[in-house]
Amino acid sequence: MAYTILGIAGSLRKGSYNKMLLNTAKKLAGEELNIKIYDISSIPLYNSDEEKENFPDSVKEFKEKISESDGLIISTPEYNYSIPGVLKNAIDWASRPADNSPLNGKPLAIIGGSAGMSGTIRSQLHLRQVALFTNMMDMKKPEVLVTKIQEKFDSDGNLIDENLRDHLKKFLNSFEKWITFIKGSRQI
Amino acid sequence: MAYTILGIAGSLRKGSYNKMLLNTAKKLAGEELNIKIYDISSIPLYNSDEEKENFPDSVKEFKEKISESDGLIISTPEYNYSIPGVLKNAIDWASRPADNSPLNGKPLAIIGGSAGMSGTIRSQLHLRQVALFTNMMDMKKPEVLVTKIQEKFDSDGNLIDENLRDHLKKFLNSFEKWITFIKGSRQI
Amino acid sequence: MAYTILGIAGSLRKGSYNKMLLNTAKKLAGEELNIKIYDISSIPLYNSDEEKENFPDSVKEFKEKISESDGLIISTPEYNYSIPGVLKNAIDWASRPADNSPLNGKPLAIIGGSAGMSGTIRSQLHLRQVALFTNMMDMKKPEVLVTKIQEKFDSDGNLIDENLRDHLKKFLNSFEKWITFIKGSRQI
Amino acid sequence: MAYTILGIAGSLRKGSYNKMLLNTAKKLAGEELNIKIYDISSIPLYNSDEEKENFPDSVKEFKEKISESDGLIISTPEYNYSIPGVLKNAIDWASRPADNSPLNGKPLAIIGGSAGMSGTIRSQLHLRQVALFTNMMDMKKPEVLVTKIQEKFDSDGNLIDENLRDHLKKFLNSFEKWITFIKGSRQI
Numbered sequence: 001m002a003y004t005i006l007g008i009a010g011s012l013r014k015g016s017y018n019k020m021l022l023n024t025a026k027k028l029a030g031e032e033l034n035i036k037i038y039d040i041s042s043i044p045l046y047n048s049d050e051e052k053e054n055f056p057d058s059v060k061e062f063k064e065k066i067s068e069s070d071g072l073i074i075s076t077p078e079y080n081y082s083i084p085g086v087l088k089n090a091i092d093w094a095s096r097p098a099d100n101s102p103l104n105g106k107p108l109a110i111i112g113g114s115a116g117m118s119g120t121i122r123s124q125l126h127l128r129q130v131a132l133f134t135n136m137m138d139m140k141k142p143e144v145l146v147t148k149i150q151e152k153f154d155s156d157g158n159l160i161d162e163n164l165r166d167h168l169k170k171f172l173n174s175f176e177k178w179i180t181f182i183k184g185s186r187q188i
Numbered sequence: 189m190a191y192t193i194l195g196i197a198g199s200l201r202k203g204s205y206n207k208m209l210l211n212t213a214k215k216l217a218g219e220e221l222n223i224k225i226y227d228i229s230s231i232p233l234y235n236s237d238e239e240k241e242n243f244p245d246s247v248k249e250f251k252e253k254i255s256e257s258d259g260l261i262i263s264t265p266e267y268n269y270s271i272p273g274v275l276k277n278a279i280d281w282a283s284r285p286a287d288n289s290p291l292n293g294k295p296l297a298i299i300g301g302s303a304g305m306s307g308t309i310r311s312q313l314h315l316r317q318v319a320l321f322t323n324m325m326d327m328k329k330p331e332v333l334v335t336k337i338q339e340k341f342d343s344d345g346n347l348i349d350e351n352l353r354d355h356l357k358k359f360l361n362s363f364e365k366w367i368t369f370i371k372g373s374r375q376i
Numbered sequence: 377m378a379y380t381i382l383g384i385a386g387s388l389r390k391g392s393y394n395k396m397l398l399n400t401a402k403k404l405a406g407e408e409l410n411i412k413i414y415d416i417s418s419i420p421l422y423n424s425d426e427e428k429e430n431f432p433d434s435v436k437e438f439k440e441k442i443s444e445s446d447g448l449i450i451s452t453p454e455y456n457y458s459i460p461g462v463l464k465n466a467i468d469w470a471s472r473p474a475d476n477s478p479l480n481g482k483p484l485a486i487i488g489g490s491a492g493m494s495g496t497i498r499s500q501l502h503l504r505q506v507a508l509f510t511n512m513m514d515m516k517k518p519e520v521l522v523t524k525i526q527e528k529f530d531s532d533g534n535l536i537d538e539n540l541r542d543h544l545k546k547f548l549n550s551f552e553k554w555i556t557f558i559k560g561s562r563q564i
Numbered sequence: 565m566a567y568t569i570l571g572i573a574g575s576l577r578k579g580s581y582n583k584m585l586l587n588t589a590k591k592l593a594g595e596e597l598n599i600k601i602y603d604i605s606s607i608p609l610y611n612s613d614e615e616k617e618n619f620p621d622s623v624k625e626f627k628e629k630i631s632e633s634d635g636l637i638i639s640t641p642e643y644n645y646s647i648p649g650v651l652k653n654a655i656d657w658a659s660r661p662a663d664n665s666p667l668n669g670k671p672l673a674i675i676g677g678s679a680g681m682s683g684t685i686r687s688q689l690h691l692r693q694v695a696l697f698t699n700m701m702d703m704k705k706p707e708v709l710v711t712k713i714q715e716k717f718d719s720d721g722n723l724i725d726e727n728l729r730d731h732l733k734k735f736l737n738s739f740e741k742w743i744t745f746i747k748g749s750r751q752i
């Protein structure tokens with residue numbers, strides 16, 4: 001069965017390696033996972049006063065895209081031992097209103113890479129804590145923690161590391177099964 | 189000795205209880221701590237491309253205010269089991285460039301309150317993790333974790349809870365000593 | 377369908393409130409969840425040298441009980457902003473060998489209470505991090521975070537708080553569904 | 565000035581790489597840091613009932629050694645994305661009674677290594693959370709996160725990696741300054 005996936009990168013810069021990682025996932029995904037990438041750069045700073053009046057248009061669109069999707073893939077760098085503020089800000093908007101958030105029950109896959117050896121360990125752990133409150137259904141295994149990510153792509157942004165390619169394929173395959181699993185559970 | 193403190197609220201909404209908490213700290217602080225509150229609502233989304241060109245004006249100002257201060261007080265709510273994206277975003281900007289961030293070595297006091305019983309436990313723990321990377325010198329004790337914060341203020345935003353007032357005074361007193369301590373250590 | 381659940385308390389002391397909480401869960405569970413409580417006090421300190429020779433008898437028994445169960449309920453206090461060492465130690469043993477641990481894929485329900493207002497928030501968050509590595513399938517919602525737990529029981533250890541009783545019943549009901557859900561997913 | 569340091573390894577196995585790391589730190593430390601290694605393998609499982617009667621002899625000794633020291637160095641592996649239960653258990657004992665714990669205000673240095681690429685990131689982060697409650701004064705920088713630790717020692721347990729040797733020397737030098745700093749602050 002084919003699923004529609006919303007792909008979100010946690011970094012806004014053009015040459016972001018985590019964007020490359022997300023684009024690679026999009027290419028590697030077979031027909032079963034149709035990944036559409038959503039750019040969070042137009043989502044304003046969260047302010048609950050605005051929420052009470054009316055959600056900004058970009059936020060409305062973001063929430064609709066989440067609602068229409070069968071799952072999310074978030075590709076995130078690590079900033080200051082945590083997830084980027086811009087990513088958390090987008091999630092803060094999407095989590096509102098608390099009793100009717102499109103994040104509730106949504107299957108979630110997390111990937112990420114860093115220039116050093118940490119591979120975004122702290123960032124991903126923290127994103128799972130956010131998923132606990134928002135009730136996103138984050139897949140646990142396999143994890144994708146890319147070390148020295150700058151060595152994994154050529155200058156055109158193409159993946160040149162075969163081990164990572166194989167691991168991503170396995171990851172995407174598991175995510176498809178995970179979505180099927182979560183969807184099935186809703187009928188129990 | 190008198191210290192200049194930059195006070196930052198993690199919520200942007202006008203009637204924020206964490207803003208009230210910060211304002212109360214400002215009033216309760218004696219001559220020793222001169223708390224100036226900085227509004228982070230004009231700080232844009234972090235994008236490292238812009239950093240390479242030129243920091244936005246609001247970010248330049250924010251970084252200067254931090255540099256000029258002897259310490260920071262951050263009053264933060266908890267959004268989705270973590271710190272607000274808007275607060276993390278402001279910290280992400282202030283942390284740049286990594287080798288010359290005004291956050292490096294800066295004394296930090298953390299306060300916060302929630303409507304329920306958690307008192308922003310998770311949010312504050314996570315802010316300390318961010319402080320680890322950025323090398324902010326967060327004071328450990330006492331902690332200010334305000335439960336049922338909406339019951340602690342009258343409709344004009346005045347604190348009406350004597351226990352919290354006493355605790356905040358003790359907290360501010362400890363923070364003054366903490367700053368003296370950290371400043372002294374730089375000479376070792 | 378009836379499930380066999382292994383109940384584990386994170387505190388060893390006789391009058392532990394978290395033991396009372398676990399005993400209460402055992403009583404409240406209907407025929408669907410048959411909770412058998414396992415005492416971890418005879419599990420020795422983990423030492424991987426012993427593992428290579430032969431697991432201690434008490435550890436063998438503990439691992440068998442986990443294997444035979446359909447799920448785990450862990451009732452844990454919070455010691456020093458984390459899970460008790462004795463609980464982590466039991467989990468360290470059960471997690472071995474890594475490629476054949478009885479924890480792998482096991483449904484997990486977490487409950488806990490504290491004398492103060494934190495309700496074991498930090499302890500439970502951390503137990504979920506341990507569950508991530510060991511691939512225990514921790515149920516996310518509802519959470520059971522009991523504040524002022526000493527006021528919830530009479531001197532005979534009987535629950536005297538109706539709200540908590542109702543919440544525990546709801547929790548146990550959700551856990552039964554969660555187990556059914558996880559078991560079903562293994563066939564995908 | 566010369567300081568007496570208590571060194572604690574988080575693993576009990578004889579050939580532990582984290583024991584080798586601690587032994588190396590002991591050798592590299594100059595006259596300023598006299599590191600005495602304490603073996604936690606005889607500390608029993610924590611039970612607060614025993615605490616009320618009388619602390620076990622091994623625990624009394626452990627607490628005295630901590631009291632007499634000017635600081636602690638903990639060398640810890642990562643088990644199941646956290647600190648070993650045996651290490652947490654020893655800390656749980658040392659933290660009692662809460663109003664008179666020898667851990668209170670004690671300078672703490674954390675080191676650790678793993679066979680893979682994570683370098684005990686999660687374990688060390690969590691130990692800092694425990695340090696927050698127990699009010700141990702953990703040094704933030706530099707961090708010692710050793711990846712592929714099995715490649716850093718020869719078969720006799722001697723360090724063969726020059727970069728790590730230099731980093732450890734720098735780390736020990738910083739820790740001496742940190743202790744002087746913390747001791748000075750107590751007079752403020």
